[in-house]
Amino acid sequence: MTETVTRPEIDNRPNAFTQAEIGWTPWLTPLTEDELTDRHWAGLVDASRSKSPYFMLLARDPETLEARTKTDKDIFYNTRAGLPRAERELSATAASRTNGCIFCASVHSRFASHYSKRTEDVQRLLEEGTGAELGSRRWNAVVAASVSLTGTPSSFGADDIAHLREQGLDDLEIADAIHGAAFFNWANRLMLSLGEPTPAA
Template sequence: MTDALPAGAPAVSWLDLPTPRPSDAVQAVLDRTKEKLGYVRNGQTALLARPELVLAQDALSRAVNANPASTLSPKERELIALVVSSENRCEPCVLGHASALRGITGDAFWVERVQVNYRHAPLSVRERALADYALAITRAPGAIEPADLERLRAAGLGEAEILDAAAIAAYFNFSNRINSAIGVAPNHEAYAAHR
């Protein structure tokens, strides 16, 4: 059985699909998101008609973003996500990652500068290398060559950190593209958070 969005509720995407009642596994994903953020992402709601996609995206997200073995800092992870999302002009992701980065840094002005053009924001050598790599993965992954990884090593990143950075950038390119392709609306809560 499916339920439509309540009358008058803003659309979460351009799709006109009924919103099915989530399975227990999907509901657990939504509950985990709500516990972490205080709301469910519109991108998750837009995918509810394909529960296997909600579950797969959540599993991949946790594998690349919440890996306890990774030594990339939360700030570095969100920097990568924001650079990728800004380049892709993915509204829900830009607002969400800018919010997360404001929460981590407490510096809304710095985050806005990263969002508009990270090259003009004061970044450490390591952060700049990660941002440049994320942009290369987003713009022209086929043009990446060994020298690109050497720049990361020269900035102090280890081999596993480079792998983590690549996985994070690749994941957010996927997320950005599906959100943009179906017109997922940004969450107002993300815009308002940590200001």
């Protein structure tokens, strides 16, 4: 028997990129906290993620979720070297803007604004798209690299790396820009295939 997935009726469904908080609803049934075993809790990594329908849906495959979450945390929170947090978030925002993931773009644009204090530049990226002038050649280069890697990963190459180097990024910073974009290129497409944004709760 094939399960039929129906799109829920949602009033005021978000349809524009924003830095405001919005929600997300899955098209498939996530686990409930009562269903979680020790294996599921380990997969969530952070117990607070049990409040997220997205992570509770991914918890159906706890080993993959655990690897995904630890990779995510290392890319964005391990800032002892490499890119500052704001530019890691900028890279993820550019990938999300390219892929059309309104929910992910809202999350990472807020972080990019918070850590950079350049809210107007981040908003310009959301409103005008990835070709917008963001007030610095360095930010423009990070966005351009993210777009190249997101659109057709195999097209990203030596010229993109050289462009980042011209703006002063070192090897670790370039690696961080690539990791942020590559991870969210994948994460956006997963989220877009499993559900849709909703108004904030």
